[in-house]
Amino acid sequence: LGAHTQAPAASWWEGPMLLELLNFGASVSAGFLNATPLHGAYGIASSRSVGARTPVPFALVAFNGAVWTVYGVIVRNWVPLVVANAIGVFAGVVALWTFRSFADSKGALLSGQLLTGYTVAVFAVLAATRQAVLDPVAYPATKAAYGRFACFVTVCMYASPLVTLRDVVRARSTAALSPVMALASLVTSSLWFAYGIVIDDLNVWFPNVAGLSLS
Numbered sequence: 001l002g003a004h005t006q007a008p009a010a011s012w013w014e015g016p017m018l019l020e021l022l023n024f025g026a027s028v029s030a031g032f033l034n035a036t037p038l039h040g041a042y043g044i045a046s047s048r049s050v051g052a053r054t055p056v057p058f059a060l061v062a063f064n065g066a067v068w069t070v071y072g073v074i075v076r077n078w079v080p081l082v083v084a085n086a087i088g089v090f091a092g093v094v095a096l097w098t099f100r101s102f103a104d105s106k107g108a109l110l111s112g113q114l115l116t117g118y119t120v121a122v123f124a125v126l127a128a129t130r131q132a133v134l135d136p137v138a139y140p141a142t143k144a145a146y147g148r149f150a151c152f153v154t155v156c157m158y159a160s161p162l163v164t165l166r167d168v169v170r171a172r173s174t175a176a177l178s179p180v181m182a183l184a185s186l187v188t189s190s191l192w193f194a195y196g197i198v199i200d201d202l203n204v205w206f207p208n209v210a211g212l213s214l215s
Helices: 016-047 056-074 078-102 105-134 140-171 179-199 202-214
Strands: none
Touching (some): 016 056, 056 140
């Protein structure tokens, strides 16, 4: 009998082990990032004041979560895409309602408009993607176009803290910025960039390049 040469064992950074590690890391980090509006909502409720905060990041976290939850259903990626982003939907909406409850008339009006716009936009997304959600194989063009749209929404979410930069510069205070969200954005975009590369999905890794830059 000829000598049998055993193939070398795959390294931990190769194959399914790396995917599992990134899957876990991406799930935890995205869940943490998407839950950061709850930290803001707690601060608002505790102080009974919105302070220098703006509701725009809350709305974008909620909408980004809804968009990527739908994309996760289309590509049948329940973990981490659907689970992690469903957290963002819940946290963003709760934070918006909390902001509206404790804001002055101007802030309450803005947060109310954002809630209305969010609701309309989510129904529009569901209407536009209903066929791809039910049968993604039969509608590859819809899946591709929606993926590009989801990328754009994610870039907007990562850029949302920049809305407060004018107030930060004018007041010479960083009170309006959330270091928790900034750190969560940096860690999450790093892990999701790597996860997108491994699963070879442009729609997952591309927007996280922007996330790394903006964080």
